[in-house]
Amino acid sequence: xxxxxxxxxxxxxRGDFAQLFVEELGWEPCRQSLTLRAGESDYALTAxxxxxxxxxxxxxxxxxxxxGHTTRLKLDRALxxxxxxxxxxxxxxxxxxxxxxxxxxxxxxPLWTRTHEFNRSQxxxxxxxxxxxxxxxxEEEEKGQLSTITMxxxxxxxxxxERVTKAF
Numbered sequence: 001x002x003x004x005x006x007x008x009x010x011x012x013x014r015g016d017f018a019q020l021f022v023e024e025l026g027w028e029p030c031r032q033s034l035t036l037r038a039g040e041s042d043y044a045l046t047a048x049x050x051x052x053x054x055x056x057x058x059x060x061x062x063x064x065x066x067x068g069h070t071t072r073l074k075l076d077r078a079l080x081x082x083x084x085x086x087x088x089x090x091x092x093x094x095x096x097x098x099x100x101x102x103x104x105x106x107x108x109x110p111l112w113t114r115t116h117e118f119n120r121s122q123x124x125x126x127x128x129x130x131x132x133x134x135x136x137x138x139e140e141e142e143k144g145q146l147s148t149i150t151m152x153x154x155x156x157x158x159x160x161x162e163r164v165t166k167a168f
Contacts, residue, residue: 003132005125012128013120015095021049021056026136030055034082038074043067045079045088051136054085054151061092066099073113076103085152087159096120100127102159114159133158 003024011020021027030047032055037043049056057079061067067075067090079086090099097119104112118127134154140146 003128003135005128008128008131009124012118012124012131013095015058015091015098017056017058017089018048020131021134025049025131025134026138026141027051027056027134036075036078038067038071038078041071043071043075045075047083048089051134051151052146053148054087054155055083057083057086057088059088059090061090064092066090066092066097069113072099072101073103073111076101076111076113085148085155087155100130100159102155104156104160112160114161116159130158 008020008024011017011024018029022029027049028051030050032047033044035042035044043059044062045057045059047055048058059067059075072088072090076088079088088101090101091097098117100116100118102114104114116127116130118124134151136146
């Protein structure tokens with residue numbers, strides 16, 4: 001059964017990422033936490049879910065603002081030492097603003113950051129469509145064909161999308 005947007009939307013809007021990934025997307029719970037330093041500040045990150053070595057991390061804001069792009073990249077680089085394949089959700093303390101960040105890594109090529117900005121006042125369908133690609137069915141799990149590479153490929157399919165622009 002694919003992702004049910006009606007059940008997933010409230011979880012996304014209230015920042016219940018553990019339930020979103022575990023109950024709706026078929027991932028396993030993960031209870032790891034760590035503190036990373038970027039510049040002069042420390043950032044607490046909590047792993048909310050994991051599937052075959054691919055981990056979703058939450059970085060809540062302590063001051064009500066999301067970290068800037070440079071800080072996010074520093075945090076991503078530092079996190080790669082612990083969790084190579086990952087997705088980071090940067091969120092304000094009330095989860096009203098969220099920035100979902102995935103970084104494409106290819107040998108010999110520069111890092112390519114992909115973010116999806118979410119505001120709780122939006123329905124979130126575009127983000128839910130991306131998350132639907134990360135859904136793992138019970139049948140897939142039972143076949144035992146899932147791997148870190150499989151999950152990283154799904155993240156790439158979901159988040160590595162070129163921005164469409166129209167020229168007039």
